[in-house]
Amino acid sequence: MKDSDKLKKIIDLRKNLHRKPEVSGNEAGTSAIIKAFLKELEPDEIVEELGPYGLAAVFKGEQKGPTTLIRAELDALPIPETGKIAHKSVHPGISHTCGHDGHMAIVCGVGLNLSKNRPKKGKVVLIFQPSEETGMGAAQVISSENYKKIKPDYAFALHNLPGHEKNEIVLKKGAFTAASKGMTIALKGRTSHAAHPEDGQSPAEAMCKLIVGLQKLPENIQDFSLVTIIHAQLGEVAFGTTPGNALVMATLRTFENETMASLTQYAERLAELIAKESGLEFSISYCEEFEAVVNDTEPWELVNESAKELQLKTKHIRIPFRWSEDFGKFSTLTNSLLFGLGSGKKQPQLHEGHYDFPDEIIPAGIAVFTKIIEKLNH
Template sequence: MPRSLSQLIALRQELHRFPELSGEESATAQRISAFFAQMSYTKLIPKLGGTGLAFVWEGEKEGPTTLFRCELDGLPILEKGEVPYRSEMVGKSHVCGHDGHMAILSGLGLYLDQSPPMRGKVVLLFQPAEETGDGARAVLADPRFAEIRPDYAFALHNLPGFPLHQIVAKPGSFAASSVGMSIFLHGRNAHSAHPEAGNSPAQAMAEIIKMLEKLPKDFEDFTLVTVIHAELGQIAFGTTPGEAVVRATMRAFDNAVKARLVAVAEMKSSEIAGKYGLGIEFRYQEDFAASHNHPEGFEILRQVAEDLNLDLKEVAVPFRWSEDFGLFSDYAKSMLFGLGSGLEQPQLHEPNFDFPDQLIPTGISIFFKIIQKLNH
């Protein structure tokens, strides 16, 4: 490697100390830019989709554009691990491993600096706001994305619960589509001594929660509804509540199935609100498309695993979590895969999760071997 692994580990641990939330990753982007400052890439597209960065290497011959993506953002979770480089940003942490993913792509940049592509383009994309589902959409909507529109797009995510260095993949649907749904109920306040004078949404709220939790039984395809928050009125013992909200995450392995799930939830919630004479409105956030892997991308990854003598586990069922990389499948032959981060590793988003630095050279080797197959 042209620069020692210790320097990539130092970068990863520095990123770990200073996490930033989705859409706020300016300092993180600056740290990445500083690391790439001495590299001889062809082009840099800054502030892509907000705080994103795209480093481009161009070959001398015609060929495909191959994009590799990692994530810039951390999470609003207080870190409870005891590592010496624990987060210095109170209430923020890299307990999903995006710091490690950035280190892998930074190491890939070092490889490209020594062995640039002969054909086409290679793009290293540091994407903002993956955790909220907004980042990929913002990058794709940026007019400058046309300059790097890829033929192939690859991304990895470390996966606790799988053996260290094991590749976890499947063609077709790989990670679920999901969306956060908020259901607002509008009634009428009254004095709690005279509740009959108002119109409390309490009963409707309870019925909607029960309905949502049972809703997946109406679908043959996989769906999941998780009620994550509910609030009724205010803490005011002299007042009958007039407002309520129920929030739930809706999931499916297929975008169309998720759309039907949401439509049915809206219809049944509206029926319940109508029964009680309540107003109702719906709001949505953190909307993720399903991640769908192209068969050619999967075959390339299979060959790479064989070349590098890495174990590839082809899973039969998609993962229930979501990743906004799924949007890239509308533009390119995309491939999202997992890289095992250890059987005893805390799960993603747990407050004591820490990315294992042993994965950095493995991730770099996988990505660089893909470049050798497509752009050399």
């Protein structure tokens, strides 16, 4: 198959995936499309049940060597697509506006190369994980029984980056993306008639103190931290009733996992103090927890060298990105690297309704991963 035919096949796959997006935890159709594509490549093994709908293709070499894992994400977002492209999402309110369709296409392109040029030593595992957007997918994959078959020595992934030149490789040692978590604080008081608020226990003042106090917490922390209030709710719409319950929801964000532990502790202590001061009961819960992605030196050098050999422009950043990525779960367990692939300075930002992954950057993504495999498994 000519290179132009290979690329067309991969772009057609990408557009098909874009048309049929599925949100986290519901990626059955996406997983089936990927499985059908991978089966055509005749890998040595297809590993399924890596978390809900997760799967991997395994290409084995004849000699002993390292296991190299390359990861893509299956899920889309609950965001209506507003663009007018021919391959627009057929599922109302759901879209691939983070570019995971492009990430999957790139890793499938790597598989296409591997089917014609198998590794000589060790093995290469192309993994497609669910639920990245909720921070649950990588943990589900790693905790699944079938993940024991993989045991990677290295793990690599990329993320497309609007605002950077197309095909630019963005690199950083150490923390690359932030740790984050969603925090919900529930306050419970007592309702009363609105004519007699003194007979109740309203959480209104405590809720306001929490909103202000949580946002001020980073002032007490030396390293980067951020608290963003994303939602608050007080009582019900009932003009004859004083409120008895309140919710405050916030996103906590740091560049280091240790700083996240400190910020969380401060936030919990603040909630406890304010609730007690107001005579309220309180509870705290968390969701969408992401660890920081921490890049290791050896894989950083591999990607840096690969980009140079491919004559791709590199950009070395000093400050981590504020957004989060659940590849952090892989980075805590093995030598790993998440790198950026520029998707265009005029490209819409991630999660915008008219975002569409640019097919022009697919060859560069495939080339970098293929070069890494050459260095480790040939």
